[in-house]
Amino acid sequence: MTRIACLMTDNMDELLLRPWLLHHGYLFGFESLYLIDHDYTSQAVQDVLRDFAALGCNVMSGRTANELSNHLLAEGGVDVVFALPCTDFLALLGSNGITCSRSAINDEVARIADAKELVEVQWALENWPGYLDAFRYVQVPFWISARGAEVGAKPGTTTLLSIRLRYPPLLAQGASYGLLAEEKIGATEAYYGDQRGYAAATLRYRGIWRQLAAMMDVGELERQWQVGRPANLLEDRVVWDLDAMPFSPGAYLAANPDLTTNSNLDPFAHFVRAGIFEGRRYNVSDEAAAKMFTIFERLRRVTRDGVAGYVGLANVCHAARCLAEGEEVLRQGVIQYGETAKLVFEFALIALYRQNHSDSIDRWERFIALAPDRPEGYRLLATTCRQVQDFARAEAVLGAGLARFPNDIGMLISRIDLAADCADRSRVKQLWFQLLQKFPDDREVRRRAGGIATFLGAWDQEQTSDVKVEEYRGPVVVDMADHEIEVALARLGFSDTSEMRNFFLQFQSLGSSCEFGLVQRRYGAEPISLLRWNSINPTNLIRGLETRFEALDEPGNLDLTVVRREFILFDRKYSMAMHTFTMEGAVERDKFLAQQVKRAKYLCGNLLADLEEGEKLFVYIDETEQPHSEIARLGRAIRSYGNSTLLYVRVTSDVAKTGKVELGGEGLIFGYISRPGRLSSGEWNIDFQNWEAVCVAGAKLWKSVAHNDLTAPPARLSNSAAST
Numbered sequence: 001m002t003r004i005a006c007l008m009t010d011n012m013d014e015l016l017l018r019p020w021l022l023h024h025g026y027l028f029g030f031e032s033l034y035l036i037d038h039d040y041t042s043q044a045v046q047d048v049l050r051d052f053a054a055l056g057c058n059v060m061s062g063r064t065a066n067e068l069s070n071h072l073l074a075e076g077g078v079d080v081v082f083a084l085p086c087t088d089f090l091a092l093l094g095s096n097g098i099t100c101s102r103s104a105i106n107d108e109v110a111r112i113a114d115a116k117e118l119v120e121v122q123w124a125l126e127n128w129p130g131y132l133d134a135f136r137y138v139q140v141p142f143w144i145s146a147r148g149a150e151v152g153a154k155p156g157t158t159t160l161l162s163i164r165l166r167y168p169p170l171l172a173q174g175a176s177y178g179l180l181a182e183e184k185i186g187a188t189e190a191y192y193g194d195q196r197g198y199a200a201a202t203l204r205y206r207g208i209w210r211q212l213a214a215m216m217d218v219g220e221l222e223r224q225w226q227v228g229r230p231a232n233l234l235e236d237r238v239v240w241d242l243d244a245m246p247f248s249p250g251a252y253l254a255a256n257p258d259l260t261t262n263s264n265l266d267p268f269a270h271f272v273r274a275g276i277f278e279g280r281r282y283n284v285s286d287e288a289a290a291k292m293f294t295i296f297e298r299l300r301r302v303t304r305d306g307v308a309g310y311v312g313l314a315n316v317c318h319a320a321r322c323l324a325e326g327e328e329v330l331r332q333g334v335i336q337y338g339e340t341a342k343l344v345f346e347f348a349l350i351a352l353y354r355q356n357h358s359d360s361i362d363r364w365e366r367f368i369a370l371a372p373d374r375p376e377g378y379r380l381l382a383t384t385c386r387q388v389q390d391f392a393r394a395e396a397v398l399g400a401g402l403a404r405f406p407n408d409i410g411m412l413i414s415r416i417d418l419a420a421d422c423a424d425r426s427r428v429k430q431l432w433f434q435l436l437q438k439f440p441d442d443r444e445v446r447r448r449a450g451g452i453a454t455f456l457g458a459w460d461q462e463q464t465s466d467v468k469v470e471e472y473r474g475p476v477v478v479d480m481a482d483h484e485i486e487v488a489l490a491r492l493g494f495s496d497t498s499e500m501r502n503f504f505l506q507f508q509s510l511g512s513s514c515e516f517g518l519v520q521r522r523y524g525a526e527p528i529s530l531l532r533w534n535s536i537n538p539t540n541l542i543r544g545l546e547t548r549f550e551a552l553d554e555p556g557n558l559d560l561t562v563v564r565r566e567f568i569l570f571d572r573k574y575s576m577a578m579h580t581f582t583m584e585g586a587v588e589r590d591k592f593l594a595q596q597v598k599r600a601k602y603l604c605g606n607l608l609a610d611l612e613e614g615e616k617l618f619v620y621i622d623e624t625e626q627p628h629s630e631i632a633r634l635g636r637a638i639r640s641y642g643n644s645t646l647l648y649v650r651v652t653s654d655v656a657k658t659g660k661v662e663l664g665g666e667g668l669i670f671g672y673i674s675r676p677g678r679l680s681s682g683e684w685n686i687d688f689q690n691w692e693a694v695c696v697a698g699a700k701l702w703k704s705v706a707h708n709d710l711t712a713p714p715a716r717l718s719n720s721a722a723s724t
Contacts, residue, residue: 002110005072006090007034007083009065014044015221016086016165021052022215023089023208027102030056034068037061073147079113082144088124088162089208093268097246098125098161100207108160109144116148117156123269124164125203130226132165133206134239137272140164163208201272205242238299240276245291247271250679251283277308279316292316307337311346323354341371352384355585360384375405379414386421387585394418409435409444416452428452441482449477449526476501478524488523492692501525507647507695508610510620511536514579515677516649518684519691529610530603533579538626538634540574545611545637549574549604558597560589569596611641617669617702622650623676632666639667647671647698659693661701671698 006024012035024033030052037049037059053059060068065083072078084090091098092105099105112119121142125135144158212218249267252275253260259270271282279296281288293316299309310333317326330347337343348363364381371377378401385394395418401411412435419427432452439445476497478485485497494500504525509516511531520527536544544552551557551573560567562584569578580596610616618638622631631648638646649671652658657672664670671694677686 002106002113003077003079004028004032004109005034005069005076005078005081006032007065007068007081008036009083009085011086012042012045012049013086014042015224017045017048018216019212019218019221020084020086020089021048021057022212023100024084025052025055025057026211026215027090027100027105031058034058034060034072036063036065036068069145073145078147080109080144080146082121082142084142084162087166088142088164091125091161091163091207093123093159093161093247093249095250096248098205098207098242100211105160108158112144112156112158113146115156116146116150118143118145118149118153119156119158119160121158121160121162123266124162125205126164127167128202129167132222132225133204133209135163135203135205136201137203137269138164139269163205201276202237202239203242203272204239207243238276238295240272240295245282247282252280255281255284255288277312279312279314279318289316293322307333307340307342309333310336311342314346314350318350318353323350326350327354339366339370341367341374344370345377348380352380352585355387357384357388361388372404375401375408375411377401378405379408379410382411382414382418386418387587389421389588391418391422407438409439409442413444413448420452436477446477446479449479476524479522488692491689492696497524503699504695506616506699507619508532508607508616510541510618510646511576512538512541512621512623513678515621515684515686516619516691518677518686519688519695522686522688528603528606530578530600530607531576533581534576535578536574536576537624538620538622538630540576541620542630542634542637544574545634546640548608552604553601558593558600560593560596567592567596569600571600608641611638611644614641614643614645617645617647617699619647619649621676622648625650631664631668635664635666635668643667645669645702647694647702649673649694651676659690659697661694661697663701663705669698669701 006028008020021030021033033052033056035049035052035057049057049059063071069081069083072081089100090105091100092108094101094104121144122139124138124140126138126140128134128136140162142162143155144160209218209222247268252267252271256275259265259267271280274280275282276292276295277299279292281292293313296313296316299312310329314326314329314333317323317329327347327350330343330350333343334347344363344367348360348367351357351360351363361381361384364377364384367374368377368381378397382394382397382401385391385397395415398411398415398418402408402415405411412431416428416431416435419431435445478488478497478500480488489496489500492500492503494503501524504520504523505527507516507520507525508527508529509520509532511534513535514533517532520532552571554573557572559570559572560580561570562568565584567580567582567584567587567589569580570576571578578600580592582592611618620634634648635646638644645667647661647669648664651674652672653674654672655674658674659672661669661671673690673694674687677684679685
């Protein structure tokens with residue numbers, strides 16, 4: 001059991017001392033609380049100290065908090081120690097919102113103790129003057145130290161936070177708060193009064209008072225706290241009720257995928273400091289977009305208007321797919337404030353979204369004139385020119401931009417995209433090699449590697465009908481940092497990235513999801529295949545294999561639909577949905593559809609040829625726990641083409657089986673991973689080491705056993721794995 005020492009620092013407040021002791025005593029036990037008596041003359045404070053000492057609290061004198069903390073860790077047998085002022089109440093930001101749950105808080109403290117860490121608690125909900133349940137989110141760090149923490153090590157992070165009741169309204173008659181001198185009260189009110197614009201959100205949360213109400217009468221405390229509360233302080237603010245709408249960090253990131261590029265982002269901090277005012281969704285539902293729209297409309301009504309208000313409301317309109325309304329909001333903003341760079345940027349962006357190309361071009365030119373030192377203007381003007389196929393003008397715009405910003409990754413990649421629009425394969429290849437040579441470790445360059453390689457291979461496919469192109473044989477770009485590459489090479493036993501890439505090229509995905517395609521991308525393998533970026537369920541896959549996907553050729557079978565602004569190629573006969581990695585508005589739809597139909601038919605022919613040759617190990621991920629009869633049928637369908645083999649990957653909770661493989665009979669090998677790579681929120685969190693083990697073991701078994709032996713009776717799935 002984790003031994004905890006929770007110290008109270010600073011002055012003891014008559015109103016907050018008893019609630020503080022009840023709250024932290026409930027969390028950790030009264031014997032875990034340590035208070036330093038500074039000879040307070042207040043009889044009320046002395047009475048509380050006497051009462052709680054009888055319950056087991058440690059009331060001490062003669063030591064500073066720092067001295068006591070060091071003593072408890074070194075000699076007192078304590079595992080974790082931290083100090084809080086009388087104004088701060090410990091809480092936790094969990095996956096489903098802020099909580100004062102005893103079990104959740106203790107679990108996190110126990111984790112810190114087990115990790116032997118020094119962690120920094122960075123954030124606090126700090127109350128508004130006169131309110132016990134209205135807060136702003138502020139960065140007020142304090143430390144939690146575990147016994148055995150390495151001296152000088154980088155501090156760890158935690159989901160713990162504090163609820164800080166620091167600002168009473170006025171000094172109530174007969175009460176001595178001991179928190180703020182009377183002369184500071186006016187300054188405090190003025191400070192909060194200045195926050196009525198877009199600088200901070202107001203949050204409502206009563207979790208701590210629900211807990212305290214079960215242990216004491218909080219009515220008198222609340223009454224005294226509100227004496228002299230500043231009038232109308234919250235009436236001109238939008239208040240986010242965390243009890244009615246709890247905040248989930250995972251849902252917020254899933255609803256706003258652009259934020260996931262920042263690994264150091266605190267989702268809740270971003271949401272309350274920027275997200276509400278930018279009109280971002282707080283979860284992935286359409287209701288969330290509508291709710292944010294309503295909140296932002298009210299925000300603009302009750303606060304003084306500003307450029308941020310118009311920009312934010314336009315962003316909400318975009319999230320709710322009300323682009324015409326967003327256009328009008330920005331038009332009014334320009335009338336009100338003139339052509340500021342921020343407004344013109346958003347004005348041009350929404351024209352780009354609406355595909356009003358002439359307006360978009362005109363507005364991007366105005367933005368560049370207003371902000372010539374911002375590279376995104378050149379890049380987005382070139383994008384609009386590409387959409388109307390004015391390639392010469394796009395080239396000129398990018399040339400002008402790169403003359404000012406020669407190392408701008410976005411414009412360098414846009415220049416490659418422009419060459420691809422012009423079907424200039426040699427220029428794409430030249431520019432791509434130059435970019436790789438200059439910025440080999442840039443994350444955006446690595447991210448785009450697969451798409452550019454796919455273009456180069458697909459271009460060959462469309463230009464040659466008699467030459468089979470399996471993948472683009474360009475530079476090996478592995479989607480890992482350099483130190484991760486070194487570790488992976490050592491773990492897999494490969495000498496270099498080319499050898500690693502070639503190993504993963506011997507596999508071919510049969511769909512289910514994009515997970516295995518992402519696995520291959522991580523290790524530098526970019527095969528071009530029909531089902532790599534495709535979703536298809538087992539029943540339809542079996543039907544397609546049994547009929548050689550003949551219905552794919554039927555007129556009108558393939559069509560384009562738009563999902564999250566990306567064109568998705570949809571097949572009506574087999575219910576396949578295939579990524580194109582091309583955004584709506586970037587190409588002319590009908591022409592693009594004709595290209596995709598031709599490409600899908602070509603890739604289908606490649607798939608059937610690979611099945612007949614039997615030189616690849618085909619991979620299918622079971623996300624639906626199919627019965628063995630269906631799995632066996634899938635194996636037979638693949639085996640009907642010749643000596644091809646299926647690596648059928650299942651999720652298991654059996655630790656002994658994860659990363660292992662076993663024979664399944666009828667051209668089947670079963671592999672086992674610990675968890676699906678896609679979370680319920682839609683985010684990817686793939687266990688790559690599990691996949692490494694399955695691929696290595698699967699390839700070894702595939703090559704070491706004669707193909708005819710793979711038709712042996714299937715293994716019983718309930719038995720222990722006959723693993724390699």
